[in-house]
Amino acid sequence: xxxxxxxxxxxxxxxxVTQVLExxxxxxxxxxxxxxxxxxxxxxxxxxxxxxxxxxxxHIACLAAGVTSGDVVWTVPNSFAASANCGRYCxxxxxxxxIDPVTRNLCTASLVDKLHLAAAENKIPKxxxxxxxxxxxxxxxxxxxxTEPFGITLIEDAAHALGAKDAQGHIVGAGKYSTMTVLSxxxxxxxxxxxxxxxxxxxxxxxxxxxxxxxHGITRDPSMLGDAHQDEPWFYxxxxxxxxxxxxxxxxxxxxxxxxxxxxxxxxxxxxAQVYHEALADLPVIRPVLDPNSAWHLYMIExxxxxxxxxxxxxxxxxxxxxxxxxxxxxxxxxxxxxxxSGQFPNAEHYYSRALxxxxxxALSADNQMEVITQLSEVLS
Numbered sequence: 001x002x003x004x005x006x007x008x009x010x011x012x013x014x015x016x017v018t019q020v021l022e023x024x025x026x027x028x029x030x031x032x033x034x035x036x037x038x039x040x041x042x043x044x045x046x047x048x049x050x051x052x053x054x055x056x057x058x059h060i061a062c063l064a065a066g067v068t069s070g071d072v073v074w075t076v077p078n079s080f081a082a083s084a085n086c087g088r089y090c091x092x093x094x095x096x097x098x099i100d101p102v103t104r105n106l107c108t109a110s111l112v113d114k115l116h117l118a119a120a121e122n123k124i125p126k127x128x129x130x131x132x133x134x135x136x137x138x139x140x141x142x143x144x145x146x147t148e149p150f151g152i153t154l155i156e157d158a159a160h161a162l163g164a165k166d167a168q169g170h171i172v173g174a175g176k177y178s179t180m181t182v183l184s185x186x187x188x189x190x191x192x193x194x195x196x197x198x199x200x201x202x203x204x205x206x207x208x209x210x211x212x213x214x215x216h217g218i219t220r221d222p223s224m225l226g227d228a229h230q231d232e233p234w235f236y237x238x239x240x241x242x243x244x245x246x247x248x249x250x251x252x253x254x255x256x257x258x259x260x261x262x263x264x265x266x267x268x269x270x271x272x273a274q275v276y277h278e279a280l281a282d283l284p285v286i287r288p289v290l291d292p293n294s295a296w297h298l299y300m301i302e303x304x305x306x307x308x309x310x311x312x313x314x315x316x317x318x319x320x321x322x323x324x325x326x327x328x329x330x331x332x333x334x335x336x337x338x339x340x341x342s343g344q345f346p347n348a349e350h351y352y353s354r355a356l357x358x359x360x361x362x363a364l365s366a367d368n369q370m371e372v373i374t375q376l377s378e379v380l381s
Contacts, residue, residue, distance in 0.1 A: 001320075003359060004322060004358070004359050005187075008362045013258055017254050026250055027248040031250075034256055035048075036198070043173030047200065049211050050252060050255075051196070051247055052195060052246060053184065053186075053195055053196065053197045053245075054082065054185075054186065055082040058085075058129070058182050059089050059090075060243070062127060063209075063213050064199075065155065071125075073090075073094050074127075075157070075329075076105070076106050078099045078352070079157065079329060080326055083131050096345055098347045099133075103289060104133050104134065104300070105138045106130055108142050108143060111143065115150060124150050127152065127155055128155070130143060130154055130157065132160055132172060133160060133298075134288065135161050135190075136161070136294040137161060137166040139167060140154075140176065153180075155180045157182055158181050158182060160298065162190040163265065163295040175200060179201065182199050183200065184196075185251075188297075190295050191255060191265065197247075213242045214243065218237065219239065220235070224239065269297075272360055273294075274290065276299055285303055286302035300355055300356070301355075301356050302351065302356070303356060305380075306380055315376065315379060320372050323356075324357060327352060328348045359372050
């Protein structure tokens with residue numbers, strides 16, 4: 001089976017992990033700070049706080065933004081559930097902004113309309129989680145311009161987009177238009193640390209708060225402990241109700257080693273996307289926008305004439321591991337219980353009804369990609 005996504009490891013990645021296992025601290029050593037510095041060097045962000053998943057990163061980002069019971073958080077329906085769950089973890093009410101049917105990212109026209117209604121009802125969101133779907137950056141400049149008058153905190157969910165740039169050429173994660181950016185290092189993402197994530201910010205106070213939330217709310221920072229404990233090197237104190245979201249040094253060592261390959265990974269993904277784009281031109285499908293600035297986490301098509309379930313099953317039977325990204329969040333039973341219903345976000349729902357994920361990862365060979373194209377062409381003929 002040709003998978004839709006897969007990690008790519010090199011001998012130096014394995015060596016980096018082995019060295020930590022044999023010589024270093026398995027956790028709370030120097031690999032995590034080194035990984036965080038490297039993420040800052042790559043993205044241009046001032047601070048990075050590593051954590052054990054992208055979901056954890058979204059949670060502590062919402063906490064650091066002050067999200068609590070009674071607040072409202074918005075995101076898009078076309079994402080993994082964690083993009084919305086992070087607001088619910090904090091007790092907030094969650095709502096959604098429909099997507100643009102072409103870019104499949106947040107629709108700015110829908111955002112404007114929804115904000116006008118929210119203002120009339122005095123329900124402006126405290127935070128908007130802006131998802132860079134499939135690796136292509138949203139128009140952060142426009143979103144920031146729309147939301148700035150309302151005092152909304154923007155958090156970029158860049159789980160798909162490490163290595164991408166926005167339309168103005170800013171590297172995703174630099175925080176040019178947002179307060180925080182969340183990354184994921186799951187095995188199918190741009191790089192992997194096996195499991196892991198990070199939150200990037202340019203605010204030193206937020207960075208310190210994020211770090212505490214990721215480590216039980218506890219700190220040993222002398223500036224916070226007071227003079228009474230200056231001669232007690234064992235002393236630490238808990239200031240918030242935090243979580244055990246730390247990344248281990250084993251995971252950080254892998255992530256740090258992988259980061260050296262990021263640009264090559266993204267370039268390879270784009271090259272594969274270009275092959276698909278040309279090869280599928282005459283098939284009854286809608287291809288994604290061929291964005292040269294995307295990190296190309298996913299290659300998503302929409303079937304315009306064929307039944308998606310039938311195509312999916314036949315391709316799986318023929319060894320092509322297609323997938324579907326994503327079931328709209330508001331259609332999950334949990335969110336239906338909160339009052340959401342089918343038909344509320346028609347663009348996301350229409351996209352989902354026809355969406356199909358084709359295999360795309362750096363180690364996908366030319367022969368395997370041609371097999372995907374051949375099988376898809378036969379099924380759609």
